[in-house]
Amino acid sequence: MKQLLLDISSPRPPTLENFIPGHNFELLQTLKNALTNQNLERFIYVWGNSGCGKSHLLQAVVEAFIQQELKAMYVSCEINSEFAFEAASIRCMAIDNVERLGAAAQIRLFNFYNQVREEGDALFLVSGEVSPARLSLRQDLVTRLAWGLVYQIHELNDEEKREAMKNHAISCGFELPYEICDYLLQHQQRNLPALIRVIDALDRYSLAKQRPITLPLLRELLQVAL
DSSP states (O other): OHHHHHHHGOOOOSSSOOOOOTTHHHHHHHHHHHTTOOSOOEEEEEEETTTTSSHHHHHHHHHHHTTTTOOOOEEOOOOOOOOOOOGGGGGGGEEEEEGGOOOHHHHHHHHHHHHHHOOOOOEEEEEEESSSGOOOOOOHHHHHHHHEEEEEOOOOOOOHHHHHHHHHHHHHHHHHHHHHHHHHHHHSSHHHHHHHHHHHHHHHHHHTTOOOOOHHHHHHHHHHOO
């Protein structure tokens, strides 16, 4: 039971299929097209608030390339991140949280970007919390990041999150009452991956306890899990 409860904090592997697009359908389709070389533009920058799905999308695209037995790399930026990769051999490069880079790391990314542009044919994905024009980075790097396609990732509104939670529950074989959706939105982390993890844990807890899924059962689960 303890392991079952700990799974509340274990994220599901990100895929393009389990990303709920909401108002981001064009971006999702663009990324799917990139997997089959249907995009004319290889450089894509996505931005949005924490929890909107940036990391999910970048990791999902990298994994999709790997599943095709193509070399793909994901880097979650830190202040001193290195970019010592062979640009010509990579088919997909995903750089997450670019705003975290320090001065020296920004130069390394700038040089690597140029190598990819000149020597390779990789899909180059970069994410940040703000649009390129608002990044507090080197101007020459900012200019490069704005050269390609730029998409803002729009967060799901509450009604879209409710529908996503209910649809996920149906896919797992049970009905999720709206009162549970409302309770989770009011009292738990509001980003969709965290909400889905609680719903999955609630499903397992219900089966283990052999009790129907109700708001009192959810409260019990959350109290035991804390």
